[in-house]
Ligand SMILES: NC(=O)c1ccc[n+]([C@@H]2O[C@H](COP(=O)([O-])OP(=O)(O)OC[C@H]3O[C@@H](n4cnc5c(N)ncnc54)[C@H](O)[C@@H]3O)[C@@H](O)[C@H]2O)c1
């Protein structure tokens with residue numbers, strides 16, 4: 001049974017897949033204190049949160065069986081992703097599931113701040129009829145500056161166009177082509193400041209965006225600008241905003257998110273020019289159902305089927321791309337497991353090379369599989385695709401990944417070389433169309449072996465009779481040989497034999513093998 005803990009308010013209907021799954025039990029404990037979360041997290045395989053629960057390093061440290069942290073939403077800034085990665089815990093989110101909700105909330109805030117709706121509503125419901133105090137401004141023919149042209153920024157731009165607004169977009173990844181397609185202008189941050197009547201923020205909170213809207217930015221803005229923030233608190237310096245509103249440089253602001261939530265800045269609270277909502281951007285029935293559905297499905301896939309699709313701490317991949325990579329992921333892990341046994345020591349340098357069709361693919365996951373296989377030999381089952389790179393770095397082992405254009409004679413080819421001082425070991429492999437995975441190179445020798453659980457690797461002198469003697473000895477021990485491959489550098493020179501065995505062999509057999517004349521070394525290599 002897998003146990004799932006939910007600590008924030010999440011749509012029950014969206015969680016149906018988890019509730020109805022016979023292998024899952026769901027425990028909803030809304031508003032749990034941090035201390036309580038730290039003490040109970042060790043009982044759970046998955047944790048689902050929204051933006052309220054702080055999943056700190058301390059929580060993660062105690063999460064001895066936790067495999068997945070799911071953010072039912074976009075921003076993962078309430079989760080210590082680094083600590084989760086170190087521990088090999090997958091962090092997933094539901095990108096896109098609340099895009100429309102956040103977009104529509106932004107438009108609602110844009111209109112609210114333009115027409116003073118909340119202020120007028122309050123006065124009117126209090127029985128006052130004051131038509132003169134709340135004159136607003138139109139959006140029509142005004143300029144909207146959008147900072148962050150991702151999913152929400154893009155949807156906001158489309159809707160703002162329908163109000164007849166001129167739209168400027170700033171985002172390091174925003175191209176002229178995308179701007180032209182949307183019918184808006186690509187702008188710099190300064191241009192947004194100088195020309196916009198309204199500015200809306202749609203970036204994540206990062207080192208680069210923290211206090212992006214600070215006093216210096218607010219000094220440059222067009223007087224009378226109105227700001228909207230439905231992205232993250234912390235992108236606007238709240239004190240600087242309050243000052244600019246006080247001086248009239250900024251005519252108003254609409255904020256859904258705050259530096260601390262709930263907001264504590266006294267200059268904001270009760271300010272008649274500032275519209276505030278309590279982080280409601282994603283709070284629609286539809287968005288909450290969608291985020292809950294997405295994370296539930298993904299948690300089931302990860303825990304039950306070991307398929308990872310949208311992890312924040314893993315490369316993102318479409319289903320089809322992931323499907324196509326499957327044989328390489330398996331093969332990569334086996335190569336890693338085998339090559340480290342050949343080296344017989346901890347590596348001080350790792351090299352990964354891709355050739356053929358693979359150079360066009362996103363190979364990050366394959367590299368992670370190889371490194372996972374490699375590290376499992378010394379570090380055990382705590383290594384997974386999430387923490388493999390981190391653990392290798394932590395061991396201080398540099399790794400290089402190269403995509404080579406040279407033709408290796410295979411449609412696709414991957415190779416892993418590990419070094420320890422002067423020693424090195426290398427395995428090359430390919431996936432043959434219709435025949436599956438093959439190891440085609442061990443050190444300097446060309447071979448053709450289907451990777452199996454037990455491989456007997458023999459290093460010998462190329463001389464008549466030696467193959468027969470190995471076969472006879474294994475036969476005497478009732479060890480069945482699946483396949484046998486021989487490779488040599490030159491006639492009568494160095495040679496290797498690689499045999500696939502139906503069961504493992506032990507020290508005494510290996511000793512007897514090495515006693516055969518001309519046989520230098522016999523080693524059992526195990527791959528899972
Ligand atoms: N208020 C809410 O309830 C609510 C709901 C959903 C999303 N959000 C927040 O809205 C924000 C945007 O979400 P999204 O789904 O559009 O994300 P997204 O990843 O699709 O887009 C973010 C964009 O910001 C851009 N960006 C990053 N750094 C930048 C910088 N320094 N300057 C300009 N652009 C920069 C990125 O290139 C990206 O295109 C996130 O912070 C998310 O957490 C809030």
Ligand SMILES: O=C(O)CC[C@@H](O)C(=O)O
Nearest residue numbers: 050051073074075282283
């Ligand atoms: O869960 C929420 O309501 C907030 C969601 C929002 O901030 C997000 O980043 O997805």
